Amino acid sequence: MGAGIDLDNVVCDFGSFRAVDHVNVSIQPGEFFSFLGPSGCGKTTILRMISGFNDPTSGSIRIGGKDTLGQRPNQRPTALIFQNLALFPLMTIWENIAFGLEVRGVGKAERRAKAEELLALVDLPGAADKMVSQLSGGQKQRVAIARALAVEPDVMLLDEPLSALDLKLRQHMRAELRAIQKRTGVTFIYITHDQGEALAMSDRVGVMSQGRLQQVADPRDIYNNPVNGFVASFVGENNIFTGTVGATASGMARFDTAHGQFRARLGETGGAAVKLYVRPEHTLFATEPGVENSLPVTVTEVAFEGSFISVHAHSDSGASLVAELRNDGGQMIPETGQKGFMTFAAERASILPDGIVRAK
Amino acid sequence: MGDLLKRYGGTLTGAFVLLTAFWLLMLIILPNLALFETSFRPYLPVAEMGGPRDVYSADNYVKFFESPGPMSVFGFEIAVPLRAQTFLYTVFYSVVVTVVAFAFSYPIAFYLAKVVSPKSVPTLILLLFIPLWVSEALRAFAWYIILTLNGPLNAALVGLGIMEKAVRWQQGVFTNYDAIVIGLVYNYILFMLFPIYNAMSSLDTNQIEAAQDLGAPWWKTHLRIVLPHSKPGIASGSVMVFMLAAGSLLVPTTLGSTRSNWFTQTIQQAMLESQDWNTGAAYSFLYLLLCTVVVFGVMRLFKVRLSDIAR
Structure with missing residues (x-):
């Protein structure tokens, strides 16, 4: 034993x-x-x-x-x-x-x-x-x-x-x-x-x-629920935004970036520099804007991976994003050059310390 | 051959082949053939050479087995021809030299290959090499001085209270061949050390750690992992040291006692002192043959193949 x-x-x-x-x-x-x-x-x-x-x-x-x-x-x-x-x-x-x-x-x-x-x-x-x-x-x-x-x-x-x-x-x-x-x-x-x-x-x-x-x-x-940017990046892919934390309420926070205002879960920041992390598979590509966390983009590349479709896009403000759409066998596949919106749910996005836990 | 030609062109390939052929033929095969022929002819005055008495026979070889004298083997007194006695002593003490050289080399090789940090290995190897810069003759004389009655070894041992009074090391304390064994081990130990070091260096350190991790004490790790892996190195080192020791003339002459006799000295006496090249040549070939038999016999005993040694 x-x-x-x-x-x-x-x-x-x-x-x-x-x-x-x-x-x-x-x-x-x-x-x-x-x-x-x-x-x-x-x-x-x-x-x-x-x-x-x-x-x-x-x-x-x-x-x-x-x-x-x-x-x-x-x-x-x-x-x-x-x-x-x-x-x-x-x-x-x-x-x-x-x-x-x-x-x-x-x-x-x-x-x-x-x-x-x-x-x-x-x-x-x-x-x-x-x-x-x-x-x-x-x-x-x-x-x-x-x-x-x-x-x-x-x-x-x-x-x-x-x-x-x-x-x-x-x-x-x-x-x-x-x-x-x-x-x-x-x-x-x-x-x-x-x-x-x-x-x-x-x-x-x-x-x-x-x-x-x-x-x-x-x-x-x-x-x-990674605790920081290192863990988030090491175990998977992310769309990342830099910015500052705004008003907070019950674990959620406003996050102000050069690409607009987002809402996301607030992690244990401990006063360190923070970024917003959201996984590609939690990011959606839509033709209509969502109620929040929505960014107008132009599709730059579409890769059909089999079980999922990887959509790369540039926002009008210059941010690069990736959305991974699950292939359900019949959905619309975006085309390169198509205009649309990248959106994500506030509960799926996290504001985390940028670096790693360092020596005390 | 085709590969060689393609890679180096006609001139270089020709040079390689010619040089190798010259080395083999002129420096090895022809001299040995000449000696071999000499060994079957009788020792005659110059005037009678080529005369009616100059016929081929095995008489010179037979001398090896003549003039028996008493020899004690494991406490039994038996009659053994004197020259065969010398041969047996030479082989026995050459084996002793080989074993002693191995006993010193194995731990040093392991230390160099697996314990010490790789950065300091070149320095340590240099330190091991420095004594080799002095000629073999001088090294033998150095030991002559160390072992002499009023020499530093006796002074140190008596001074430290380990011995009560100085002894004549060269006359033999344990055997008649003490000083010869010491000198030969000192002269040839690196020929044992480096093949073992090479073999051990190629052993994956994880294997040693795996054995320890599975619960093996250090001696078991050596017995089952390090020693079997080093076997080719030990084999080639042993063959070299044995052959060099058995073939050494300088060390037995310098460090020998009045009661020691090395077979190379027997050959030297025949060839140079008696000027009897025919008998000397016969002894030489017999010696070569018998030593080869000993080497192959021992290889058989330890299940070592020739290809292990050539590596």
């Missing part, structure tokens, strides 16, 4: 570079938790600290309530799946999977049986005596998962394990990983820079930038 993990004011410095900056988060036992962020944001360092390959400069990490201070990687109840998998090329598949058991002094027959059992679990029967080089990318992936599961860890740590796979296989493995996690009940901590992967697989997502945790929430909240 999985163990919970608590990161308590964790800081990690490499020389003068602060890779991880006061990160606080509690991950529940059996949770599928993702750290999402661009490369260099410190997410891999967090993973390496949990597995014991790096030590926090300050702060503490508890696994299953126990402080990990001074515990070496081979003493922790964690199993790490490396980005390049790091399978042992000189061993057969079953020896790879059973390596953790070999280390623990389990007898050969028992090791072999356990390896076969795990190969069945990851849907790769009959591969036991092959060498690593004989397997495809997706199969190696499964072997790496089986090898990590063999030591019955409380926590599985996954460092972008799907990044080397092609799109089809990646989507398949997402579902597979999720299913294995549910079946085994092990806590999964997943590192990725792919927001689609993080949103689709996780119970909760922690978005990171410049060593700091920006927001921890379930995927819906991350996408629909």
Whole structure:
């Protein structure tokens, strides 16, 4: 069964570079938790600290309530799946999977049986005596998962394990990983820079930038209620307006811009510079102006993407906007050069701090 | 060949081929053939060369197996021909040199390849190389001075209270070959270190971490991950050190005791002191053959293929 993990004011410095900056988060036992962020944001360092390959400069990490201070990687109840998998090329598949058991002094027959059992679990029967080089990318992936599961860890740590796979296989493995996690009940901590992967697989997502945790929430909240411009932009596309906040009332605010007046939800601004963010799929293209949040535009480009239609337009005041219209099979498709209005609902637009949560 | 011609043109390709052919033929094949032919002829005064007694025979090779003397092997006293004894001692202590060189090289190679920051590796390698700038002869003499009765080693050991009085290292404290083993290890250790370092550098550090993450203690990580990966480097290093040690003349001559005898010295005595090139040539070929057998035998034992070494 999985163990919970608590990161308590964790800081990690490499020389003068602060890779991880006061990160606080509690991950529940059996949770599928993702750290999402661009490369260099410190997410891999967090993973390496949990597995014991790096030590926090300050702060503490508890696994299953126990402080990990001074515990070496081979003493922790964690199993790490490396980005390049790091399978042992000189061993057969079953020896790879059973390596953790070999280390623990389990007898050969028992090791072999356990390896076969795990190969069945990851849907790769009959591969036991092959060498690593004989397997495809997706199969190696499964072997790496089986090898990590063999030591019955409380926590599985996954460092972008799907990044080397092609799109089809990646989507398949997402579902597979999720299913294995549910079946085994092990806590999964997943590192990725792919927001689609993080949103689709996780119970909760922690978005990171410049060593700091920006927001921890379930995927819906991350996408629909981002706390700042960084999170809003990292997990999806936006139409963005700069301006100033006007009169506020019950969580909503007037927003004055060079392109007109809008009304939108007011986020936690904390006095920082703000912008208005609205997602393309929440933006509509209409021939008639709406009651509010409506901008006269000229269509500059229409891209038919299949499941949706992407309409790019310029406002008369010079703003660029994108609207993504769901393809219901029969609606009017705007044409390039067509005049019309871009509108959005005030409840779907957010006024958010422009930047990221910075060090205090 | 066609590729070579296309890439470098006729002149350069011709030069490559001619130089390689010259090297192989004039510097390796012909001298060896001449020596090989010599080894089957008897040692005669100049006047009788080409005369009726100058006929081919294997007599020179037979000498290797003559004049038996007592030798104790694992406590058993058996009669072994004197020159075969020398050969056996030479092979045995060359293996000792190889093993000792490996024991020093493995941790240093691992340190260079996986522990130290890549920035300081060139400096460290330079430091390892500096002793090689001094000639082999001088290095052997340096050890002669270090190991001598009133030398620094004895002074240090006695001074630190580790030993009660100075010993004659060169006469052999543990075996008759102590000083030779020390000198040979010192001279040839880099031939072991660098192949192992190369092999280890190509090991993905994630593999080491993966093993640790799966619960392996450090020695298990080395035994199952680092050592198997380094095997080709260890194999080629061992072959080189063994062959160089077995073929060294300078170090055994300089650092040898009155009770030590290296097979190269036997050959040298035949060729230069007795002026008997025929017997010397026979010993040389026998030595080459027997050492090759030893190398291939050990390769068989450790399941190393020739292609591993050539890498």
